[in-house]
Amino acid sequence: MAFSEEHEEQHALFDEQPFKKRKKRHKGSKSQKKKRSQVKASIADILPIRDMTDDGAFQLQGDSGYMDMMQLQSKDIYSPSMDETEYDIMVMAKFFQSYASNIKIVSMNFPVDMQRQLDAVDRKIKRNTSPLYERFLLKKRNELAFLEQHRTNREFYLYMYASSIKQLSEYRNNCQRYLGQISPLLPLTEEKKLDLLYKLYNQNSKLEKRG
Structure with a gap:
């Protein structure tokens, strides 16, 4: 008797009727799928940058404001004394505490010139x-x-963001004043800035020339 009950349960497990109903419901759900989002027409619609200003900064898309970049001159972190290292850390910490706007440091590899x-x-x-x-x-x-x-060189760049050109100029001066104590900020040519953007969005590519 116990064997016959198990046999009946096996028939119930392999009943095709529920499977057909589920399959029918699954087919009906395909028509309810959302349409795919439209692909952007060009790369200009994807990049956040709209144009370059007269002073070499970048105007961002929409009302996102402006952006500029400068190169951080790297330094040897192994040879300085402990006091010098602690001073550099203190200056960097004070800078990040006092600087309220958006900012980021980007490291990139560039060909050796x-x-x-x-x-x-x-x-x-x-x-x-x-x-x-x-x-x-x-x-x-x-x-x-x-x-x-x-061979490549590892270089470091500071990206600054502001809501206006005037504000961006003030942020640039503040960064040079505070960070210049431990890591001087070097201005970049327009060609080098364009190289940076190209390298940032095409990281597997190799630049033919440098700015």
């Missing part, structure tokens, strides 16, 4: 008359070309 060294070696090769010295110069040039092709 060896063009000046390559030009100097090329001039020596042209003036050289010794075959032995020429072998040394050619070897040196190959080393420099390898570094430029396969």
Whole structure:
């Protein structure tokens, strides 16, 4: 008797009728799916940047305000004494406590610029008359070309945001005043800023030239 009860339960488990009803309800739910969102027409609709101002800042889309960037000059963090390190930490902490607007620090890898060294070696090769010295110069040039092709520098940039151009200028001066005590802020050319944006949104790409 116990065997027959289990047999009846097995029939109930494999009953096709509930499965057909569920399948029918599932088909009906497909028609209720939402339509896909429309794809943006161009990359300009995706990027938050609208235009570049006359002083080299960037106007953001909509009412998001303005943005500018400067390079943080990196420093050796291992050789300074403990007092110098604690002072740098204190200045950075005070800066972040007093700076109320949006800000971020971005680190990016850029190709090593060896063009000046390559030009100097090329001039020596042209003036050289010794075959032995020429072998040394050619070897040196190959080393420099390898570094430029396969090595990168880690650089750090400060991104500042403001609601107006005037406010952005004030924020820029404040950052230079406070951070300049431990890490000087270097201005960037317009070409370098465009390189930064291109690299930021195309991180797997390699820049052909630098600003």
